Amino acid sequence: MDTSDYTAALARPATRVTSEDTDIQVAIEDRFSRWKVFLHPTQHKLARRDHRGPARVSGGPGTGKTIVALHRVAHLAERLPLGHTKQILLTTFNKNLAADLRKRLLELGGQAVVDRVEIVNIDKLATQIVAETGRTGQRRWIDDGKALREWEDMLAELGESQWDPEFLHAEWNQVILGQAINSRADYFRARRAGRGKRISRAQRAEIWQLAERFSMRLDEKGLWTHRQVAELAARIQSEQAMKIAAFEERQEREGAQMLQHLEQSWANLRYPYRHVVVDEAQDLSPAHWKLLRALVRADDNDIFLVGDTHQRIYDNYASLSSLGINIRGRSARLTLSYRTTRQILGAALGLLGEEEWDNLDDNTETLGGYRSLLKGPRPDMRGFDTWQGELDALAETVAAWQREDHERAAAAAEAAGGDGEEAEEQEQTSIGVAVPTRDMVGEVERRLAQEGIRAAGIGPEGPRLDDAVHVGTLHRFKGLEYRRMAVAGVAQGLVPGRHVEQHRDDTTRYQREVQRARSLVFVAATRARDTLTITWHGTPSPFLPGNAAPDDAPVDGALFSPGGALF
């Protein structure tokens, strides 16, 4: 039996590994932090394997995808000849995840590796590329909510009531910008897969006209959205890649003769990166992928991406093969969770229901075989009559957790003697509270403060304080990890949010929105390492399955079959 799976698991304070194998006694001596230098052989192979093109690693939450990506970066950096430029791009969806990647890469490879890698979130990278061309001017960013209001205002000003602003905004985002369409003729030919409602040719013409007007309106007002910039950056970079291809073709034809007459602008043509590594790949849009494709030459080990479509929480869908990124035959899946217990995995998987998930291409993805060797308490699931009642119970739970952790830390420090500080750090409290809305974040923070509990919100840049209970909306928990998690407000009307109901008549859209809402609560629940509580008030969310993992589930068996049953 391979004992390396247990190494990390055994160093966990509140969980037990469910095996009586005596080899584990040896592994017990190991430290949790050893993952930095030691990967499971499966992970190790994935991080170091040579690929003849783009490759992908998928896997459920906590299976070590990010760690594999980081080791991959370190491995690629070691193999590159020393140079002045950063030849590896490590990117992800948002800012705080990029900051976290930088921190973790520094721990893993030290400054020497970090210095050779460009670590930046994808929208910031797109903005930099556009800015370098001088095409930005004085612009203000607007988010999707504000862009939607601009659509509403524009349609009202035009006296146009036939079109739903929400529909037009999504069409502009997903079809026109999403596929980098810049002519009416191309829009007539565009694929609208997954957009639900069918539209006629005459309607396409109308939509195109309105979209053009809309984009002019934003220009005039000096506004733009991240999607617009991603699309523009993809276009700039694709033009550059085409120039490089033309240059190389000419070079091959004319050889040395051409080099003598080389113009300066041609001499500077090159791909900015040699390797691209992407974390949280499921959240990138088609324009992002187009941009990444154009940033690196199509070659061995060009693109390496890790992600889990079950954790997609933004409205971005991409079919990689249609975007020039062919991962067929170069996909692998991790199935062993190092983060969380079987009991928590069971409850979290129940939140996903029976939906079908894509594999970033035109096929489906499953979490079949996804498992954990860790055993802990069953997640606590409780309902209350009112939000106030739920808040009171939450404050009580968090206070009790802190007391328990404090006592355990003190006992561990005493038992460890000289090594007390490290033991105390291992046992340190680490609590997250996730709720569906921003208002609820404020209410939880205030309620915890009344109890004398130090709480801090999680902003776009990550948690505002380290040494506090972290409170945030479900969205903010992506990529984080806590010993104890409370997911509160999992009630009807909140999970999924009411806005989902407005898409009832559009089956495809409705299904996507429901799936995204399931993913959101799934992500929050799987941030928990040892303890999870899920609460609600009034009617429970329809996503709550009411069947946490049974305590006597088989030790090494999968908790979840593709059909969705727990056993």
Ligand SMILES: Nc1ncnc2c1ncn2[C@@H]1O[C@H](COP(=O)(O)OP(=O)(O)OP(=O)(O)O)[C@@H](O)[C@H]1O
């Ligand atoms: N081989 C290993 N040995 C010990 N611990 C590991 C190993 N692989 C991963 N871990 C631990 O498991 C946790 C999850 O790892 P990581 O963040 O890479 O997972 P992930 O698949 O990216 O998760 P998510 O999809 O939820 O973001 C981390 O705390 C990490 O240290």
